[in-house]
Amino acid sequence: MSTPPRGVKAARQRAVADPSRLDLIGIxxxxxxxxxxxxxxxxxxxxxxxLVTSGRRQSPFPRTYVTFSGPIPPLTMMYAALAYAGRGAVLSHETAGWLDRFCKQGAPIHITVPFDRVVAGQPGVKIHRSRDLTAAHVHPARTPRRTRIERTVCDLLAGAQDAEQALSIVADAIRTRITTAAKLRAALLDTRSTKWRKVALDALPNIDGGAHSVLELLDVPINRRHGLPQPERQFKRLPDGTEYLDGYLKAWSVHYEFDGRLGHDKAREIWRDHRRDNRSTVNRQRVLRYGWADLIDRGCEVAAERAVVLAQQGWPGAFRRCPRCPPNP
Known part of the structure; x- marks a missing residue:
C-alpha cells in the first residue's frame, strides 16, 4: 500500500475526493x-x-472497494467478491447455500464463472469454472446474484465426502421449503454427472414424505421391512412452531426422536429435549429415542421394540420378521 500524500497535494485530493460520492454508489x-x-x-x-490509503475506505480485492472503514460484514464481502470476479460471476456452492439458509456460514466465498474466463483467486475466495452454467441456473431475483437452490445442491453433491453428507445436503435444502423433491429430481436428472446422484434420487421420495434428516431416512425402511406404521414426520406439536416431533403416531400416542445432529449435546438442546419429553409424559404419550448405532446396527431390534410399545398402546398390527432379523430379535 502506498504512503498517503501529504501537504498541498493531499489537500487538493481531499477537496475533490468527496467520500459521500462513494456512499451513494454502494447503496x-x-x-x-x-x-x-x-x-x-x-x-x-x-x-x-x-480514500483507501487515508483509511476512509477499504479495498478488499483489486479494483474493488468498500464505502466504509472498520470490519467488513460477510454480505459486503460477497458483493465485493462478485464485483471482483466480473462478467457472468455468481455466488455458488456453500456460499449460495448459506444465503438460502441451508448451509452453515464459512470461508471461503465460493464463486462460479463461465469456463471461458480465467479469474485469479484471492484470499478468502474460491473460484470455480463451469462449462454448463447457464442463465437458467441463476436465480432471476434473489440478491446477491447466486445459483438457484437446485443448482447449488448439485454443486454441493459433487463435493460430498460420503452418502451421509450427500443425504444431509438434499434434506436440508428441502427443509427450507424454497425447493421441492420434484424440482431437485429434475435438476439431478438434467445434470451430466453429479456424484451421489443415485443416492439422492433414491432418497427423494422419503424426504418428500417428511424425513428431514439422515436418521429419519434410515428409519423409513426399518418400519417398512417389519410391517410397522410410518409416523408423521416433523409433526408440529405447538401452534407457534417452536416444537416439532421427529416422528409421531397420533393414533397410538407414540413418538420417536432421533439424536444424530452435530452439536446435539449442547446444554440448550438437552434442556429443550427434556421439556419436550416431559410434555409427552404429561400428555400420556410414549417416547422412544434413537441414535446412529440404533438405526444402523440394531434396526431389527428397534423394530421389535417399537412393535411391543405400539401393541401396548393398542396397535392392532403384527410385527413382521425380515431376512435380516436374528433368531430372537
Missing amino acids: DTAGATTLDECQAAGLSARQVQW
Whole structure:
C-alpha cells in the first residue's frame, strides 16, 4: 500500500475526493463497489486510492472497494467478491447455500464463472469454472446474484465426502421449503454427472414424505421391512412452531426422536429435549429415542421394540420378521 500524500497535494485530493460520492454508489450492494463505478461517479483512480490509503475506505480485492472503514460484514464481502470476479460471476456452492439458509456460514466465498474466463483467486475466495452454467441456473431475483437452490445442491453433491453428507445436503435444502423433491429430481436428472446422484434420487421420495434428516431416512425402511406404521414426520406439536416431533403416531400416542445432529449435546438442546419429553409424559404419550448405532446396527431390534410399545398402546398390527432379523430379535 502506498504512503498517503501529504501537504498541498493531499489537500487538493481531499477537496475533490468527496467520500459521500462513494456512499451513494454502494447503496444497493451493502457498500461494495468497483473502480469503474467510482470513476463513473466522478472520482479519479488517484482520488479513490487516496480514500483507501487515508483509511476512509477499504479495498478488499483489486479494483474493488468498500464505502466504509472498520470490519467488513460477510454480505459486503460477497458483493465485493462478485464485483471482483466480473462478467457472468455468481455466488455458488456453500456460499449460495448459506444465503438460502441451508448451509452453515464459512470461508471461503465460493464463486462460479463461465469456463471461458480465467479469474485469479484471492484470499478468502474460491473460484470455480463451469462449462454448463447457464442463465437458467441463476436465480432471476434473489440478491446477491447466486445459483438457484437446485443448482447449488448439485454443486454441493459433487463435493460430498460420503452418502451421509450427500443425504444431509438434499434434506436440508428441502427443509427450507424454497425447493421441492420434484424440482431437485429434475435438476439431478438434467445434470451430466453429479456424484451421489443415485443416492439422492433414491432418497427423494422419503424426504418428500417428511424425513428431514439422515436418521429419519434410515428409519423409513426399518418400519417398512417389519410391517410397522410410518409416523408423521416433523409433526408440529405447538401452534407457534417452536416444537416439532421427529416422528409421531397420533393414533397410538407414540413418538420417536432421533439424536444424530452435530452439536446435539449442547446444554440448550438437552434442556429443550427434556421439556419436550416431559410434555409427552404429561400428555400420556410414549417416547422412544434413537441414535446412529440404533438405526444402523440394531434396526431389527428397534423394530421389535417399537412393535411391543405400539401393541401396548393398542396397535392392532403384527410385527413382521425380515431376512435380516436374528433368531430372537
